[in-house]
Each structure stands twice: as C-alpha cells, then as structure tokens.
Amino acid sequence: MGSAFRWPLRVYYEDTDAGGIVFYANYLKFFERARTEWLRAAGVGQQQLSSETSCMFVVKSASIDYHAPARLDDRLEISVRIQKLGRASVLFTQEAWRMNDLDPVRLCTGSIRVGCVDTNSLRPAEIPVAVFKKISNANASMLAAGI
Amino acid sequence: MGSAFRWPLRVYYEDTDAGGIVFYANYLKFFERARTEWLRAAGVGQQQLSSETSCMFVVKSASIDYHAPARLDDRLEISVRIQKLGRASVLFTQEAWRMNDLDPVRLCTGSIRVGCVDTNSLRPAEIPVAVFKKISNANASMLAAGI
Amino acid sequence: MGSAFRWPLRVYYEDTDAGGIVFYANYLKFFERARTEWLRAAGVGQQQLSSETSCMFVVKSASIDYHAPARLDDRLEISVRIQKLGRASVLFTQEAWRMNDLDPVRLCTGSIRVGCVDTNSLRPAEIPVAVFKKISNANASMLAAGI
Amino acid sequence: MGSAFRWPLRVYYEDTDAGGIVFYANYLKFFERARTEWLRAAGVGQQQLSSETSCMFVVKSASIDYHAPARLDDRLEISVRIQKLGRASVLFTQEAWRMNDLDPVRLCTGSIRVGCVDTNSLRPAEIPVAVFKKISNANASMLAAGI
Numbered sequence: 088m089g090s091a092f093r094w095p096l097r098v099y100y101e102d103t104d105a106g107g108i109v110f111y112a113n114y115l116k117f118f119e120r121a122r123t124e125w126l127r128a129a130g131v132g133q134q135q136l137s138s139e140t141s142c143m144f145v146v147k148s149a150s151i152d153y154h155a156p157a158r159l160d161d162r163l164e165i166s167v168r169i170q171k172l173g174r175a176s177v178l179f180t181q182e183a184w185r186m187n188d189l190d191p192v193r194l195c196t197g198s199i200r201v202g203c204v205d206t207n208s209l210r211p212a213e214i215p216v217a218v219f220k221k222i223s224n225a226n227a228s229m230l231a232a233g234i
Numbered sequence: 235m236g237s238a239f240r241w242p243l244r245v246y247y248e249d250t251d252a253g254g255i256v257f258y259a260n261y262l263k264f265f266e267r268a269r270t271e272w273l274r275a276a277g278v279g280q281q282q283l284s285s286e287t288s289c290m291f292v293v294k295s296a297s298i299d300y301h302a303p304a305r306l307d308d309r310l311e312i313s314v315r316i317q318k319l320g321r322a323s324v325l326f327t328q329e330a331w332r333m334n335d336l337d338p339v340r341l342c343t344g345s346i347r348v349g350c351v352d353t354n355s356l357r358p359a360e361i362p363v364a365v366f367k368k369i370s371n372a373n374a375s376m377l378a379a380g381i
Numbered sequence: 382m383g384s385a386f387r388w389p390l391r392v393y394y395e396d397t398d399a400g401g402i403v404f405y406a407n408y409l410k411f412f413e414r415a416r417t418e419w420l421r422a423a424g425v426g427q428q429q430l431s432s433e434t435s436c437m438f439v440v441k442s443a444s445i446d447y448h449a450p451a452r453l454d455d456r457l458e459i460s461v462r463i464q465k466l467g468r469a470s471v472l473f474t475q476e477a478w479r480m481n482d483l484d485p486v487r488l489c490t491g492s493i494r495v496g497c498v499d500t501n502s503l504r505p506a507e508i509p510v511a512v513f514k515k516i517s518n519a520n521a522s523m524l525a526a527g528i
Numbered sequence: 529m530g531s532a533f534r535w536p537l538r539v540y541y542e543d544t545d546a547g548g549i550v551f552y553a554n555y556l557k558f559f560e561r562a563r564t565e566w567l568r569a570a571g572v573g574q575q576q577l578s579s580e581t582s583c584m585f586v587v588k589s590a591s592i593d594y595h596a597p598a599r600l601d602d603r604l605e606i607s608v609r610i611q612k613l614g615r616a617s618v619l620f621t622q623e624a625w626r627m628n629d630l631d632p633v634r635l636c637t638g639s640i641r642v643g644c645v646d647t648n649s650l651r652p653a654e655i656p657v658a659v660f661k662k663i664s665n666a667n668a669s670m671l672a673a674g675i
Binding site: 105106108111112113115116119134137143145146147148149150151152153156206209 | 594
C-alpha cells in the first residue's frame, strides 16, 4: 500500500448494487471523503473555506482503474497522496484497498485533479495563500515522515 | 393506482443494492423527482424559486410503507397527490408502482410534508403568493379533471 | 441525547444538496449505517447473514421527522435503540444529532421497522435463532447498562 | 454534439451538492443510465443478462474531464458512442451536454471501459455471442445512419 495518508471506511448497503459489489461511481465518493479528511488534517475545512473566502475546490478531471471489487461489510482504506501541487490546482493520486485480511488487496487506483474556483463565477482562481501554505506544509511533513 | 400526477422512471444499477432490490432510501429520491416535476408542470421551477425569491422547499417529515421490492430494469411510476395545502407547507401523498406487466403492483406508499423556508435562515416562511396560486390552481385542475 | 448505541459520522459533499444542507433521503443512509454497526457490535454481519442463511433484513417502513438541517463538515452522531423486538421484525428508534458544539442539536428522529425475509422469495421469514439471540442479548446488555 | 445515441435527463436536488452544482461522481451515474438505455435499445436488458446467462457487465476503467458545471433543474443529454468493441469488453466515449438554451454546452467528456465478467467469480468472460451480435449490429446501424 506504500506510504500515504489513509482513511478507513466500511462498505454499507448504500454503496453496493445489484451486482453484489460496490457501484463504480461510489469510489469517487470514497476518494472525496479521504481528500476532505486529508485537507481537514492539514487544517483546511471546506465549509469554512467557502464561507470565509470566495472560493471552493471542484474536481477538474478524474481517472480511475478498477482492479478488484469490494462487497458489503468490507473494510476499506483510501489513500491520498499529492502528485503535483500548483497555485490553482492539486493533482491527487488515490487508491482503495480492501483490508479484511492479512494481505490487503488493491481495489482501484485513481488520479484526481482538483481546482480552486470562485464560488460565484465558478471560474478558476488561485488557492488562497493561507490555504496553499497549509496544504504545502502538510505535504512536506508527509514526505519527510516517509508517509 | 387511482388518479394523480404520475412520473415514469427506470430502475438503474445506481438505485439497487446488494440485496438485489432498490435501496430503501432511494424511493425518497424518486418521490422528490416526481414532486419536482409536479411543481414544474404547475409552473414552479425550484432553481428559479431559490434565485428569485428568498425561499425554498425543504422536507419536514416523511413516512413510507414498503409493500414490495423493485429490481434492476423495472419500469416504475411515481404518483403525486396533494393531501393538504397550507400557507407555509404542503402535505403530499405519493406512491411507487411497478409497471412492467399488465397489472401494476404498488411498491410503496409515502406521506411527505414539505415546508417553505427562508433560504438563509432556514426558518419557516409563507409560500410566496405567486407560487401558492400556481400550486393551488394546479391542484384544483387536477381534482376537477378527476386526476 | 439519552442512552443508546451511537455511531459518529461526518457530512461530506456527497451528502449535501444545492440547498446547502444534507439531502433528506440521506438520513436514511445514515440510519442504516448505524443499524449495521449496531448489528455488527451484536455479532451479526449482514454479508455473512445472507451468505450463511437464506435470509436478510429489509426495511418494511420508515418514518422520519426533520427538526434542523445539517451542513457540510458537520459532525453527527446517529443513535440506535430497539423499540420492539419480534420474531420476524425489529422496530428501531433512531435519531441524528449535530455534535459540533458543546450543546448537541437533535436534527431528526426516525422510526424504522426492519423485517427478516427469505433472500430468494423476499417473503417474510423468522429471524434465525442464533441471530435473534445475539440481537436479544445485545439489547438486554444495553438496557442493563442504562445505554 | 456530433452524432451518437443521446439520453435526456433532468438535474434534481439528489444530484447536486452544497457547491450548488452536480456532484462529480454523479456524472458516472448519468453515463451508466445512458449506456443502459443504449444496451436496451440494442435489445440487451441487464437484469435479463445476469439471470439468463452467467455474466454481467462491470466497469474496468473510467476517465472523465469536467469542462463546465450543471445546476439544479438543468436539462442534460448524455451521449453514448462505441469507441472499440472487443470480445470481452467495450470502450465507450460519453459526453454530458446542457440543453437549456439554443446553444448546447458540453459539460464533461468520459471514456468508460466496460468488461464482461462471470457473475459468480467476477472473472473476465467473453460477451455471450447473442449479446455481442446485438451490440455489434446496433453499433453498425448507428454508424450507417451517421448517428
């Protein structure tokens, strides 16, 4: 699984479909939860972000490869790693792992580009300096710690 | 199925769960879609409502009895009927029917109370007069037409 | 908030809607997560249940009153209490609380009746004895502990 | 918008998030609905597929670029085009368009690879011949018609 921020979660009925497995779109929900918690750990709350500044983060592109399915009651961990940090966008690499057994199984791998936009116009905007610093510091700490 | 506004829809993978049937919370989505289309048919768009007035509709209570399950690919119809129209809230009776065969099957029955609230404070508010009239007229027409 | 099993969760973007608050159907997801964890704590896994026995739990009715809205990033706790335990169904009382501040705020109250059904026919079935005992014991312990 | 199978839909509250726009994962739901309807038009029902054969379709990879956001009440059209038809998988190109005004706006573009798997083992499997022929014929007709 390598080193990265990891967020644990469970698979509930709401996440599965009639194929008996997690519906493919729901991994994007899982990825978003983990990014949100990564940001929160870095000191950035998104509700606060949109209420205190005039900007918010939106996803600009997402690419995901599905390797193995998850089922009801599975314990998952979602990883978050920054691939590239720009002034107006962040490129994340994320993975979902099934943690039921001693040997974790990688379920899917994603590449998600998140951009900062003006809340009203939804036009691209620079990440506010204070927020950028928090993200940059958290990323540096993670790299330094070998996370 | 009786007389009421009816909105057709299909069951997709996203609506089902690992039990092979539609996840129970999703009927509330279906009900909301049908109420939205009922309102639209009455001349009330909700995006317009919240942008042009300072209010929006929120659900105050929901009660639902599940009689039979729906499965992937089922054709459903969702009914909408006004049980009671107040100055600040509307009580809807709604049903979901499976329409695959000659004999429709009633899947669930709900009672949904929707209230008008101020968009910012989320406090109860009177339904704007123009909107109230549209709802009232649409309801009267439906009753007159035996719908 | 009284005494009951409580399950914590966060509000993410996926849970909210354009009204800026948690979409009303999603509380039924939250309730289901908490019931699932309550069952798991009682020793009953639902994936295991449907694979090892010929039955599963489905919701027969749900009734919910919305008192106050939740927003992005809110910390919630979902309570689970057994109102009535029958041989083929369980009646749960559940609540959602906002836990951001010193004074928790009750957001909604629900009454959910869950029935045991045969996995294939979806007809009502008695709860398997071993499962019934686990639920019964967990409920008794909770009551004894004043939970 | 070019030539392709197109499936219309509306944006409801359930599709939006607190940013006031459609949640990014939900476009994968929209894409799946449109692929399902494309298959149905080709004579392939997925409930029937999994009950009459031992296989079903699952998504192997998804890649999506978001160009512009959709909002509550927007009228969308989702396009479906086969990029490559293999014996065990199909590569689709899909787009979401906002159709509110005279000039449609392209909201996002996706590339979705769907694979056939055995329902029980979830291992890759060849698309059943009868199903493959229907897909192949539908695709040929679409190309011939300049769709």
